[in-house]
Amino acid sequence: MTTQSYLPVPPGVGMEENFLSLDDILLSQEKLPTRTECVFPRLGFVEKTSDTRDIPEGTKMEMPLWLAKGLYDNKRRLVSVEQPKIYRQGWRTVFSADPNVVDLHKMGPYYYGLGSQLLHFDSPENPEIAQTVLQTYIGRFRRIMDSSQNAYNEDTSALVERLDVLERSLFRTGQAGLNDFQRWEKGQASQITASNLVQNYRKRKFPDLEA
């Protein structure tokens, strides 16, 4: 089995984020449609489309998730958050019809992550959003598992093209398992190999130092 010594902080599960996880930090960079519920004095320059000194009340702007989470409270005194299109009724129906045809990479690429995080903002539609995200995952899982366990030594780009970030990491795990098993079957499991890290350093050869 290939030993892995770089073990990054994994993303959080469900509605939780892991503070030090690079994946969760990038997830929380995704933008949400929001509306200011009060004036934000002296911050006009942040909202580049306006020329005013302050951000007026009722401004519609795209805010990164981390900022929306930080400013949101259940009385909506500072901001209110709208659901992005793909989590709303129309798209939810499409997902429930056939989850396998949807290009979740284009729609996301953090479809499951962002969908889970949306649940932090109280909305009457939250139960439906949660259900749709879950059912979509259930609907697509079988195909991802099958393809990751059967694609050996071939170009998998067509298979991962329409997967979101979570699904791609599942696919990679499946492939790693498959490759390890094949190595074991061939009797190569006891072969000591050069570490992947070393091989990659050799290949890259530090181009920035040669500049």
Place this chain on the structure above:
Amino acid sequence: MFCEKAIELIRELQRASDGQLPAFNEDGIRQVLEEMKALYEQNQTDVNEAKSEGRSDLIPTIKFRHCCLLRNQRCIAAYLYDRLLRIRSLRWEYGSVLPTSIRFHMCAEELEWFNQYKKSLATYMRSLGGDEGLDITQDMQPPKSLYIEVRCLKDYGEFEIDDGTTILLKKNSQHFLPRWKCEQLIRQGVLEHVMS
């Protein structure tokens, strides 16, 4: 929008997803810290104004800047921590002596951390297995035999084995050597384990 530089640092690490260590972005860190200083000072001013002149309308703005400060702090902490995880894995993949090219990518504090980590690991290994200690960086997979067949992938020079004899490791030469002497060199890509 604030915190753009901070997220760039994170993206830089995410691009090297295989665990490689990119160069330490000293400039990037400096810029994030400067932005944090500016945000903090602006908030100090506004907090004083809000208290002395009763301007509670400034509170949303103060909260906004505070969120940005927390975000920058999170990004820097995650950046530094993830780099340490990569540096730690270097000890296990490369051994205790790092090539200069990799050392260039580390800042002084990271080099210091690596040295301390090496020492802690060595102390721990010495404390195992009675008087001799136990090298746990060997035998990462259960060994099947004491001696293995290896082929040299590049010219390495002379190599001494336990009974005193020296072997010349020249490119493409093949040898039958004790496993525990070769493991390190195989992981470093100098030798190749030949399976019969």
